[in-house]
Amino acid sequence: MKITILGSGTSTGVPQIGCRCEVCTSTNPKDRRLRCSSIVETEDARLLLDCGPDFREQMLTVPFDRLDGVLITHEHYDHTGGIDDLRPFCVWGDHCVNIYLDSYTAQHLRDRLPYFFRTKLYPGVAHIRLNEIEPYKPFLIGRTQVVPLPIMHGQLPILGFRINCPSGRSVGYVTDMSSCEERVKECLSGVDILVVNALRFEPHPAHQSLEEAIAFARQINAPVTRFIHFSHHIGLHDVTNSRLFDITHSDSMALAFDEEVISVE
Numbered sequence: 001m002k003i004t005i006l007g008s009g010t011s012t013g014v015p016q017i018g019c020r021c022e023v024c025t026s027t028n029p030k031d032r033r034l035r036c037s038s039i040v041e042t043e044d045a046r047l048l049l050d051c052g053p054d055f056r057e058q059m060l061t062v063p064f065d066r067l068d069g070v071l072i073t074h075e076h077y078d079h080t081g082g083i084d085d086l087r088p089f090c091v092w093g094d095h096c097v098n099i100y101l102d103s104y105t106a107q108h109l110r111d112r113l114p115y116f117f118r119t120k121l122y123p124g125v126a127h128i129r130l131n132e133i134e135p136y137k138p139f140l141i142g143r144t145q146v147v148p149l150p151i152m153h154g155q156l157p158i159l160g161f162r163i164n165c166p167s168g169r170s171v172g173y174v175t176d177m178s179s180c181e182e183r184v185k186e187c188l189s190g191v192d193i194l195v196v197n198a199l200r201f202e203p204h205p206a207h208q209s210l211e212e213a214i215a216f217a218r219q220i221n222a223p224v225t226r227f228i229h230f231s232h233h234i235g236l237h238d239v240t241n242s243r244l245f246d247i248t249h250s251d252s253m254a255l256a257f258d259e260e261v262i263s264v265e
Helices: 055-059 083-089 103-112 182-188 210-220 237-248
Strands: 002-007 037-041 046-049 069-071 097-101 128-132 139-141 144-153 156-164 170-174 193-197 224-228 253-255 261-263
Touching (some): 002 055, 037 170, 083 097, 144 182, 182 210, 193 210
Parallel strands (some): 046 069, 069 097, 170 193
Antiparallel strands (some): 002 037, 002 261, 037 046, 139 144, 156 170
C-alpha cells in the first residue's frame, strides 16, 4: 500500500498570490504547496482523494493509470474544482469515473456542473457516476474497503476516510477538520498511516491548528503521521519540521510535501 501526496496546501495554495513572505518566496520545492489531494494505491485499487483545481498539474507528475474511484471529502472548490479534468481517465472499464461522496456534495455538484448530468452530454465531457455514501457505512472498491467518517469543518459536516487494503494495511485520511466525535477516533485506531490537516500554528474556526493536529495524531497513534492542508503561516517546511520534532520527540510525525510517497509493505 502506498499514498502519494499530490497536494499539501490549503485553498489558496502556497505561494499565496501577492504575498512576499519568506515562505511564499522560498526556493525550496517543499515550500510550494498545491491544493490538497492524494492517491492511495492498494493491491487492487487506485483511489483519488479529492479532485481540486490543481488536479491536472498534479497528475502530470505521476504515471498515467486508471482511477478505480474518486473519494470526495466535501464540496468546496479546492476539493472539487478539477472534476472536469477527469476526462482522460474515462478510457478504462465502462468509460465512466466513479465518484463517491455524500448526498449534500452530490447535489452541490449537480447544481454547479449541470452539463455533466444532462441526458445528451456535450461532446468531450467527462463521464462520471455519483455514488452517494453515508458515514460509518463501509463499501468496497474491488477488494479494498472504504469507511466514510463524519467530521466537522467549522459548521459544515464533511467526510474523512479509512481505507482498508486486502493485505490488512490501512490509511486514515482527514482534511479540513475542526472537530470530530470520539467514534471517529475509534474507527481510525490501528491505521498504519494517518494523514490529517494542520492549517497553521494559530487557532482557526474551521481547521485544526498544528497543536490540535498533534494532539489528534497522538490519540490515533499511527506508526506514520503526515500533516497536510497548510497555509503559508505554517512557516518554512524544514524549519517547522525541525520544530515539530522538538515538540513530539518522534520522527513518526512530519509535515507532508507535494509528491511525497509513503509506502507500507
